[in-house]
Amino acid sequence: MTTPNKSKSAAKTRNERRKAQYRKQLQVALPAQSSKLSYGCDIPNVALEKLTGKLIVLEGADGSGRSTQIRELVDWLEGNGHATVQVGLKRSTLVSEELERAQEGNILSQTTMSLFYATDFADQLENMIIPSLKAGFIVIADRYIYTLMARDLVRGMNPIWVKNLYSIALVPDAVFYLNVSPEHLIQRNLAKTQSLDYWESGMDLGFTRDMFDSFLKYQQLIRKEFLQMKKTYKFHVINGDRPTEEVYEELRTAIDKVISG
Numbered sequence: 621m622t623t624p625n626k627s628k629s630a631a632k633t634r635n636e637r638r639k640a641q642y643r644k645q646l647q648v649a650l651p652a653q654s655s656k657l658s659y660g661c662d663i664p665n666v667a668l669e670k671l672t673g674k675l676i677v678l679e680g681a682d683g684s685g686r687s688t689q690i691r692e693l694v695d696w697l698e699g700n701g702h703a704t705v706q707v708g709l710k711r712s713t714l715v716s717e718e719l720e721r722a723q724e725g726n727i728l729s730q731t732t733m734s735l736f737y738a739t740d741f742a743d744q745l746e747n748m749i750i751p752s753l754k755a756g757f758i759v760i761a762d763r764y765i766y767t768l769m770a771r772d773l774v775r776g777m778n779p780i781w782v783k784n785l786y787s788i789a790l791v792p793d794a795v796f797y798l799n800v801s802p803e804h805l806i807q808r809n810l811a812k813t814q815s816l817d818y819w820e821s822g823m824d825l826g827f828t829r830d831m832f833d834s835f836l837k838y839q840q841l842i843r844k845e846f847l848q849m850k851k852t853y854k855f856h857v858i859n860g861d862r863p864t865e866e867v868y869e870e871l872r873t874a875i876d877k878v879i880s881g
């Protein structure tokens with residue numbers, strides 16, 4: 621026969637055990653800390669270790685196939701249960717319309733235009749990229765600071781000034797550069813829109829009045845800048861002259877590795 625004292629203490633032990641089990645069930649597994657970095661500046665009020673999502677950048681010239689690839693990649697990622705968010709140039713709610721208008725008028729100096737683009741980038745960084753990474757999303761950037769830097773550099777801006785301007789940017793988890801020959805770019809742009817873009821042809825630089833010649837020359841210069849940045853910023857250079865499916869397979873395999881760590 622158990623004494624009242626003994627049965628009381630057994631009930632207490634059972635209670636403690638139940639409580640401990642309940643506490644264990646309540647525990648939520650926290651995501652592992654991230655090792656994100658910025659290119660130099662601290663980003664105010666941002667704990668980089670909490671940015672557990674992945675930032676994947678696709679770079680490449682106009683018509684290099686970025687949108688085509690991003691569509692496929694987003695389908696694949698979301699089909700596998702990953703939440704995705706897309707960002708890109710001239711997509712901020714803050715200044716994208718003003719930037720578009722400024723380009724139509726061609727009235728801004730090179731410095732003001734650079735700062736305008738940097739503002740567009742900073743707004744997306746603060747309001748889209750960082751919150752999405754914090755929530756564990758995969759952020760796909762259709763171009764990033766590298767295009768902006770390359771454009772500034774071929775227009776003769778001071779490289780140190782340019783580098784400092786974008787030191788607020790986060791270092792992506794991977795950067796893919798779709799390397800496409802200017803001749804292929806012309807064919808693809810003409811097939812897509814039957815025209816070439818004034819800015820993407822570098823017409824503001826006044827090389828020549830012929831847009832085709834200007835496009836070829838400008839794209840060669842931009843490509844040179846990209847290939848020079850390749851080592852510093854650890855680009856994966858992808859041969860974008862190949863058929864869409866081949867490019868996609870290479871990207872998908874590489875991104876799979878990035879996501880699985």
Ligand SMILES: Nc1ncnc2c1ncn2[C@@H]1O[C@H](COP(=O)(O)OP(=O)(O)OP(=O)(O)O)[C@@H](O)[C@H]1O
Pocket residue numbers: 680681682683684685686687688689808809811812860861862863864865867
């Ligand atoms: N690997 C490829 N081979 C042949 N054509 C392609 C390839 N990738 C894309 N294209 C075609 O080239 C055109 C431009 O592609 P897309 O719109 O994806 O490029 P983009 O880099 O997003 O261009 P933009 O800078 O205008 O946004 C489209 O008509 C597309 O179907």
Ligand SMILES: [Mg+2]
Pocket residue numbers: 686687688
């Ligand atoms: Mg596109």
